[in-house]
Amino acid sequence: MSLSRRGLLAVTGAAGAVGAFATTKGAAAVGKQGGGRGRVRTGFDRLAADGYDLLDGQRVGVVTNPTGTTSGVRHIVDVMHADDRVDLTAVFGPEHGFRGTAQAGGSEGRYDDPATGLPVYDTYLKSGKPLADIFTASGVDTVVFDIQDAGARFYTYIWTLYDCMVAASLAGKRFVVLDRPNPVTGRAALGPVLDRAFATFVGREPIAQAHGMTVTELARLFNGEFLTTPVPLETVKMSGWRRSDFFDETGLPWVPPSPNMPTPETALVYSGTCLFEGTNLSEGRGTTRPFELLGAEGIDRRWAEAANAAGLGGVDFREAYFAPTFSKFQGKTIGGVQLHVHDRQAFDPVRTGIGLLVTAKKSWSGFAWRPDNWIDKLTGNTRVRTMIDAGAGTDEVVGAWRSDLAAFRAVRREYLLYR
Secondary structure, eight states: OOOOTTSGGGOOOOOOOSSOSOSOTTOOOTTOOGGGOOOOBOHHHHHHHTTTGGGTTOEEEEEEOTTOBOTTSOBHHHHHHTOTTOEEEEEEEOTTOSSOOSOTTOOOOSEEOTTTOOEEEEOTTOOHHHHHHHHHHHTOSEEEEEOOOOSBTTSTHHHHHHHHHHHHHHHTOEEEEEOOOOTBOSSOOEEEEOOGGGOBTTBSSOOEEEOOOOHHHHHHHIIIIIOSSOOOEEEEOOBSOOTTOBGGGSOOOOOOSSTTOOSHHHHHHHHHHGGGGGBSSBOSTTSSSBTTEEEETTOOHHHHHHHHTSOOTTEEEEEEEEOOSSSTTTTOOEEEEEEEESOTTTOOHHHHHHHHHHHHHHHOTTOOBOTTOHHHHHHTSSHHHHHHHTTOOHHHHHHTTHHHHHHHHHHHGGGOOOO
16 A cells, blocks of 8 residues: 555554554543643744734635634634734635534535625635635635644544645645644554545545644645645644643643534544444434444443443443434434543543444444445545454454554654654
């Protein structure tokens, strides 16, 4: 499998710990709050503190959503629009929209923002020349990207980043990425690496399921490895962020990046439990704990018992019953599990997601994959589905991506900006 048009991913390197989300056992539990360190400053906060020098003389368009805020929770579009030092002329909204009103698979369309009067263009599901044409029509010189990521390959904002970089290159625009924390740390890349045969908007290029990178690091990797014609790229780093930081250690406010990502705890489990989108079980949409609650009609205590016996570190599984208000099983009371992460240092979300699939299939006779094999798009290959169907255990499935993950990790190291 070739992971790089420049051949860098042929370097396999040491495989490392395939399943280890972190190496320090028994360290901070979920409630830890920052340990007395100073506040992290985002890329935008640093850009503003420098007087927007990087944008001087440029007509600027911003790709953003509700997470594009200052540390004082003012939206960056409102801040820049009110500042004479910035010529902000357009906004570009991703999935869920600029103001975040749309559910999964939706956007807000083209409109003028009531607060600023700025034109808001819809980028969702647009790429290549159609998106380049939008950038051209907007009249901007520089496209700025500032959106909070969740750390998982199938979280679509990083592919909005990718698509916008490609389109900016085609349109001859300059591209600036403002950094924000990876909320689940940047210590390790985990999980299967996408096979390009399964490329979709939940995975354009071969990166790991939990990439362990920030958006500026990903932008550098995209530009260096995947763009046929690299875009003129500049990035603004954070200050004060370390790769070991979970979001609640940053001192930054959490703004839900999408309707079903309400808390940093959601992001912690998301890169594993989102795999249940590829099954006939509820992934907890329509509850107050999406991706932490999983279940279906007919599931009882046996799944929680099997999951707790599976040796999935750092997490306990509670027998749970709930009634989703929308999505799968809307209005029906169903049974399942709730994840309770008690040691996030030892917790591996991707291995946990695989373990939950394995135990759900064994403990509930109604288990089924979505008929469109969406699980293959989420995992980036057929191996997870076919191995579980063949009776493989968690460690066997996890071991199957060892060499691909080692190769991705080798290239990833070249683009990391933080220690």
